[in-house]
Amino acid sequence: xxxxxxxxxxxxxxxEGRKSLTLALVLTFFFGPFGLLYVSALxxxxxxVLGAIVGVISLGLGLILIWPLSIMLAxxxxxxxxGALKRKMEKAGQ
Numbered sequence: 001x002x003x004x005x006x007x008x009x010x011x012x013x014x015x016e017g018r019k020s021l022t023l024a025l026v027l028t029f030f031f032g033p034f035g036l037l038y039v040s041a042l043x044x045x046x047x048x049v050l051g052a053i054v055g056v057i058s059l060g061l062g063l064i065l066i067w068p069l070s071i072m073l074a075x076x077x078x079x080x081x082x083g084a085l086k087r088k089m090e091k092a093g094q
Contacts, residue, residue: 018082024074032063033070039077047073 019039027035033047047070054062 018085019078021075021078021082024078025071028071028074032067036070036074036077039074039081043073043077 024035024039027038029035033044033051035044036047037044047066051063051066051070054066
């Protein structure tokens with residue numbers, strides 16, 4: 001005789017993963033706005049365009065401001081993104 005119990009269902013949930021703060025800071029330290037692409041494609045592209053505009057206008061001197069700004073922005077985006085992910089996971093667990 002055959003068993004009529006249903007097979008267990010496997011569900012796959014696609015969740016944007018946590019980002020490493022150390023990796024984000026290292027990438028932006030060495031690659032500037034291009035390192036932001038690890039954290040956020042939108043912010044990375046915005047900073048690349050802003051860096052290009054400021055770099056052309058100031059003959060490259062404006063990158064002295066863009067580079068550290070990218071590093072700080074990477075740290076902020078990682079904290080905000082990981083915090084939102086944590087809250088989302090806690091809410092889903094309740």
